[in-house]
Amino acid sequence: MRILENYNMKKHSNMKIGGDARKFIEIENKEELPELLKELKSYFIIGNGTNTLLNDKYLDTTFISLKKLNKITDKGEGRINVEAGLDFGKLIKYMGENNLSGLEELAGIPGTVGGLVFMNGGAYGKEIFDCIESVEILDEEKNIKVIPKENLKIDYRKTEIKENHWIIISANFKFENGYKKDLVKEIQTKRENNQPLEMPNLGSTFKNPKGYFAARLIIEAGAQGLKIGGAQMSMKHPNFIVNDGTATFDDVINLIAEVKKMVKEKSGIELEREIIILR
Ligand SMILES: Cc1cc2nc3c(=O)[nH]c(=O)nc-3n(C[C@H](O)[C@H](O)[C@H](O)COP(=O)(O)OP(=O)(O)OC[C@H]3O[C@@H](n4cnc5c(N)ncnc54)[C@H](O)[C@@H]3O)c2cc1C
Structure with a gap:
């Protein structure tokens, strides 16, 4: 190490x-x-x-x-083991090269496989756990274990891995045949058009409350474009915060608090943060 x-x-x-x-x-x-x-x-x-x-x-x-833990191991019949440090984009590339299908909707998410598994990341109606059979973790007793998906509590952008402070070492995926190349292209174009990828950002700041879109609530509260210091609610994607290059940690924290307040006042809805903050 x-x-x-x-x-x-x-x-x-x-x-x-x-x-x-x-x-x-x-x-x-x-x-x-x-x-x-x-x-x-x-x-x-x-x-x-x-x-x-x-x-x-x-x-x-x-x-x-864990970025050096980035191997993919073919287990046959569409099953692969993927180490947590691999860039998710490389998994999509591997799916393309091996004609595997199942997570095309997630193409363009810039995290690692471990990061996505940690929070059950997803996009366009698909979640990473849709194609996972089991995960290899280090538990609180420092034992390495493989846990089948059925034995894991998984929710929208949430897993018990977080609550239990486990470390994800790898995940065992099962894919279908027939990589959807056009879908990947379509999704990537959508991301380029709708997301401020040219500026530092952390993706969606808030989770979508049940039955609502956080982005819509932010627009309705008049908070799109709101700027504190160098941090701004993006004009391209209302739920993204962008850094104009001068933002401080406090700028982002204050902006999050202000947007939550504005949305609560306008709609009565309490937005829940999706991004993780390390103080
Ligand atoms: C432009 C952009 C678009 C995005 N679009 C989406 C999207 O469509 N859908 C979506 O779900 N997310 C999206 N995100 C958010 C982000 O990419 C995902 O949440 C991703 O899963 C985070 O992975 P990461 O490796 O960057 O995690 P990090 O930010 O490094 O970590 C996130 C959390 O995961 C934990 N973690 C990471 N690896 C492990 C591990 N091996 N074991 C235990 N805990 C671990 C960390 O401790 C931390 O708490 C987007 C972000 C950006 C910047």
Whole structure:
């Protein structure tokens, strides 16, 4: 494993905000994890940081990156094991090369497989768990276990992996035959047209409340385009916050609070954050 001290985290959050961390550790194989965790009081697993806002002050924690765990193993008949550190885009590419189908709707999500599994990420009516049979995790006792999907609590943008503080090591996927190349193209074009990909952002800031779209509630509350310091509710996608290059951690936090307040006042609905905040 590689250990870096007083390591600046700005490039590890897609919001491009972040202070110096006590430690940043890059794991090279899964067997290193149990021993390492026994010694650590506090840690945070960081994937591609595409859903995580980091404080720009000193980060008194150890970040663990699993990005070197990025293998795909073919198990036959559409089944593959994928390690948590793999970029999700590379899984889509593999699906294309091997004519596998099932998660095309998620094309363009910039996270790692671990990040997506952690929060049951999804798009356009599909979720990553739709094609997962089991996940390999490190549990709270530091044991590596494979848990079948049926035994896991999974919800909209939520899994018990988060509550239990488990670490995702890999996931076992089962795909159908017949990769939908045109669908992937269509979805990627939609993302380019509707999302402010040219600016630092963390995707959707708030979850969609049952029966509503957060983006619509934000527009109706008059909060689209609202700007605090260098952080702004995007004009391209009302539920995305963009950083104009000068945003601080506090700018983003204050903007989130203000938008929540405006939406609550207008609609009576309490928006729930989708992004993860590390203070
Ligand atoms: C432009 C853009 C578009 C997006 N579109 C979508 C979308 O359509 N749908 C969607 O669901 N999301 C979307 N997102 C959000 C984000 O990409 C996903 O949530 C993704 O799953 C996060 O992965 P990550 O590796 O970047 O996670 P990070 O931000 O690094 O981490 C997120 C959380 O997962 C935890 N985590 C990461 N890896 C592990 C692991 N191996 N074990 C345990 N915990 C882990 C972290 O500790 C953290 O709490 C978008 C983001 C952006 C910037």
